[in-house]
Amino acid sequence: MSYDLAVWEGERPADNKSARRSFNDLYDRFLDGEVKEPPSERITAYVAALLDRWCDITEDEKETSPWSAGPLIDSASGPLVYFGLAWGRAEEASAHAAAVAESMGLLCFDVQQDRLRPRAGSPNSGSR
Template sequence: MSYDLVVWEGARPTDDKTAGKVFADLYNHYIEEGPNHPPSERISAYVAALLERWCDLTEDEEDTSPWSTGPLIGEASGPLIYFPMRWSMADEASAYAADLAHSMGLVCFDVQWDRLRP
């Protein structure tokens, strides 16, 4: 079982319902439809910052990475990244990921709870 977050570029929606609609539109455009888009510069920088804290799953020899897939950058498409993490590490990793997104001017949305973070 995994815990999923999505982070994207753009203005922070005014409420959770609006954020859910923005997420659905972005997901449909960048993940469901058409070919993969290369990650934007800001999303690439975000992923790099996450990987400074915890290694990529593809390099995890000591089972310390919270990510459920690897390489993590492979979950990014254009201005968003939709990424799963191990349930057992979700509290710490999702809090860090949400705080980091906020500090970088990105929007973080909790898919399980359909709400903005932090």
């Protein structure tokens, strides 16, 4: 079992309910469909930034990677990447992943908490 995050390009939804709908639509279109698209340039750059901090689990000889599956880029299609984190590393790694997403102008949706990750310095990211 993993702790899942979704990161995508686009306008920030008005609230968490809208974010869930956006995520579901993107997932259905880009990851659950018959044809998977290559990841966009921004999503590719985002994945590369994550891998700058922790190596891909497929290359993890020291067992320090927080990713639950790899190669991490295989979790991306078009403007979306949906990836899992090992539960024991989820707090640290999800905070980093959300911060990197925001710094790159991307949206981060926490699937377990069913909410957008807060903007930096914000106590929360909106209502459900």
